[in-house]
Amino acid sequence: MQNELKISSTEFTPEVNLNAETGNLFFQGRSMPEDIAGFFDPISDWIKAYIENPKEKTELTIFYEYYNSSTARRMTEIIFDLEILQERGHEVKVIWCYKSGDMIMKENGEEIQSVIEVPFELQQITA
Amino acid sequence: MNISTLNSFFEALSEDEMSLLYSGDFSDNVTAKVIELNGVQFDDGSDMNKLQRKTGFLIAECFQNIVRHNESSIENGYFLSRNDDGVLYIASGNIITNEMIDLLSDKLHHLNSLSKEELKEVYVKTLSNNTLSEKGGAGLGLIEMARKTGNKLDFNFTKISETLSYFYFQLIFDTNKIGEKKDNFNHTLENGIELRKKMLDDHIFLVYQGDVSMNTIMPILSMVEKSLAAQTSELMTHKKVFLVLIEFLQNMSKHGASINERQDGLLLIGEKDGHYFIGGSNRVYNKDKAHLEEMLEKYAHMELDSLNDAYKKVLKEGDPENEKGSSLGIIEMARRSSLPVEYEIRASDNGLSRFTMLLQI
Numbered sequence: 189m190q191n192e193l194k195i196s197s198t199e200f201t202p203e204v205n206l207n208a209e210t211g212n213l214f215f216q217g218r219s220m221p222e223d224i225a226g227f228f229d230p231i232s233d234w235i236k237a238y239i240e241n242p243k244e245k246t247e248l249t250i251f252y253e254y255y256n257s258s259t260a261r262r263m264t265e266i267i268f269d270l271e272i273l274q275e276r277g278h279e280v281k282v283i284w285c286y287k288s289g290d291m292i293m294k295e296n297g298e299e300i301q302s303v304i305e306v307p308f309e310l311q312q313i314t315a
Numbered sequence: 316m317n318i319s320t321l322n323s324f325f326e327a328l329s330e331d332e333m334s335l336l337y338s339g340d341f342s343d344n345v346t347a348k349v350i351e352l353n354g355v356q357f358d359d360g361s362d363m364n365k366l367q368r369k370t371g372f373l374i375a376e377c378f379q380n381i382v383r384h385n386e387s388s389i390e391n392g393y394f395l396s397r398n399d400d401g402v403l404y405i406a407s408g409n410i411i412t413n414e415m416i417d418l419l420s421d422k423l424h425h426l427n428s429l430s431k432e433e434l435k436e437v438y439v440k441t442l443s444n445n446t447l448s449e450k451g452g453a454g455l456g457l458i459e460m461a462r463k464t465g466n467k468l469d470f471n472f473t474k475i476s477e478t479l480s481y482f483y484f485q486l487i488f489d490t491n492k493i494g495e496k497k498d499n500f501n502h503t504l505e506n507g508i509e510l511r512k513k514m515l516d517d518h519i520f521l522v523y524q525g526d527v528s529m530n531t532i533m534p535i536l537s538m539v540e541k542s543l544a545a546q547t548s549e550l551m552t553h554k555k556v557f558l559v560l561i562e563f564l565q566n567m568s569k570h571g572a573s574i575n576e577r578q579d580g581l582l583l584i585g586e587k588d589g590h591y592f593i594g595g596s597n598r599v600y601n602k603d604k605a606h607l608e609e610m611l612e613k614y615a616h617m618e619l620d621s622l623n624d625a626y627k628k629v630l631k632e633g634d635p636e637n638e639k640g641s642s643l644g645i646i647e648m649a650r651r652s653s654l655p656v657e658y659e660i661r662a663s664d665n666g667l668s669r670f671t672m673l674l675q676i
Contacts, residue, residue: 199533220561222529222568254554256561257626257643264630292554299623303631 193234201227202252206234211243215263219255228262235269242273251285251313252293260300267304280306288314316517316585316592318659321671324522325581325596327510332356332398333525335535336510338391339542346378348534348541349396355531356398357490366490369463370403373488376456377407380484390481391520395507402500406485406507413480416472422454423470426461434462464488469504483508519585527567527580527597536560539584546586556591556676559651560584562644563593563674569641570607572598572667590653596671604660604668610642611672614649615656622650648674 190208197203202217213235221227238246248270250263267282274280282304284297294310301308328334333356335349350371357366374396381392393408411419429437438458461468464486471483485504514522520542523535539560543553564582571578580597599607614622626646634642649656657673 199537200529220529220565222565254558254561256558256565257647258565261630261633261643265633289550290554291551292558299627300630303627 190234193231195231202255204231206231206238208238208241208243211246213246213248215249216251218253219259221256221259224256224258224262228259232262232266232269235266239269239273242278245279245281246270246273247281247283249283249285250297252296253287253290255296260296264300264303267300267306271304271306274306282306282308283311284308285311285313288312316519316587316594316673318594318657318671318673320513320517320519321581321583321594321596321673323513324510324583325524325669325671328397328522328524328581329579330399331524332400334397334523335395335525336514336522337394337520337538338511338514339520339538340545341378341382341392341394342541342545345538345541346375346382348538349378349394350374352531352534353396356525370405370488370490373403373405373460373463373486376460377405377484377486379456380407380482381409389479390475393483393511395485395510397502399501401489401491403488403490404485404500404502404507405488406483406504408481408483408508408511410475410479411472411482413474413478415482416480419482420470420472422457423468426457427467429461431462431465434458438462460486466500471504471508473508514585517585518587519583521582521584523582525579526577527564527571527582527595528578529564529568532564532582535582536564549589552589552591552676555651556593559648559674559676560593562648563595563672566641566644566648566672567595567597567670569644570597570599570603570670572600574598591676592673593676594671594673596669598663598667599660599670601662601666601668604662604670607670608660610645611656611658614642614645615658617649619650622646626650652676 192208193204193206195204197217200218200220202215202219205214248267270280284301286293286297297310335352353370353374354367357364357370377394381394390410395404395406397404426434441455441458457468466487466489469485473481473483475481483504485507487500521539525531540557543556567580568578571580578597580595583594585592614625617625626643629643629646652674654675659671661669663669
């Protein structure tokens with residue numbers, strides 16, 4: 189596994205920064221790739237490798253402006269992978285950021301929260 | 316706005332390689348997006364080839380007509396671009412004051428009467444005279460359009476009041492036979508005016524027909540974003556419309572039949588009284604028809620609560636029975652819509668059916 193997986197944002201794909209040294213996993217921007225597997229498979233592979241060799245504490249920060257439904261499913265799968273870490277006694281936390289006033293992204297976060305079982309924090313970001 | 320409106324636009328445009336009809340926000344940024352979209356169809360791998368530059372120029376000039384000269388906000392500007400078998404039709408529509416009619420009409424008639432050499436002379440003369448009209452155009456734009464297309468410039472004035480008229484303008488650029496003058500083309504200016512009327516009647520501000528894959532349609536998405544921002548201050552409404560639009564397009568390309576490496580479809584967007592509608596139509600393989608029908612029957616009329624539950628279930632468990640993983644997109648569209656999803660799947664020929672869908676937000 190590479191220590192770091194960094195992907196720059198495009199108009200329709202997010203910035204991704206996964207760091208095995210710090211345990212910080214970060215997604216930001218718009219995520220609506222048409223080729224969902226092409227975009228998310230390398231990310232999921234990295235996460236799968238990471239959970240075999242994790243930090244004591246893992247923090248996943250998600251700050252999306254827009255995302256498509258297939259992204260929602262892939263992000264949920266990533267969190268399910270992190271649940272394995274939690275079951276093994278590691279600390280896992282999801283921080284879901286949304287821009288102040290963005291009720292859609294807030295509600296989307298709450299929806300994902302309702303299907304997962306790791307600590308989940310909603311954070312309102314004021315620009 | 317209903318399924319039959321969608322069908323009539325599909326029938327009018329589906330033979331085109333690409334068509335765009337637009338009557339939304341006309342800022343310079345939108346011009347750039349239209350040029351970008353146009354560039355895709357003449358892409359030969361090189362960086363801005365001759366055809367891309369030439370057609371881009373013509374589009375920019377037509378946009379300038381609209382941006383610079385629309386004299387009133389009582390009616391939106393209009394832009395049309397169609398590529399039918401390599402023949403590019405570009406039209407604009409904007410409001411002018413009635414005292415401009417004679418001047419414009421004389422100028423256009425004059426340009427149409429000139430030969431290639433005479434046009435060049437007029438061009439050089441105008442360039443050196445540098446007599447700018449009060450709106451900042453030297454008439455050079457029109458001369459350049461006449462020179463570049465080699466075809467007659469078509470135009471029409473439709474009176475809307477004692478002081479104002481709607482000015483329609485169309486140029487035809489035959490990329491197969493550049494510079495050769497031809498008298499008969501498939502689409503007259505009147506066809507374009509007819510299409511605008513249909514758009515007005517149904518409160519449609521954008522019609523696109525062509526490849527609907529994300530890479531091609533990216534400029535359209537940016538245009539829609541701009542138009543939404545100009546239309547309403549309801550940020551969450553924009554967001555919802557945009558989200559649904561993405562699902563809509565991705566659903567179309569997921570299920571769409573791929574013909575000659577293209578996934579063609581029709582997309583139509585409109586707004587009436589603060590409600591937005593998104594409609595589309597494309598060809599699907601007959602073998603995929605049953606599955607698509609089954610999903611739509613299941614979700615189109617489901618209550619919001621049940622849709623939310625269904626969404627969560629797929630989020631959690633995935634969608635093992637659905638290899639394309641498209642049920643989540645359909646649920647998402649259905650739950651964001653304010654009216655039940657309307658759809659139609661019609662069998663057509665060659666093992667293909669036509670799938671049409673309409674949503675309101």
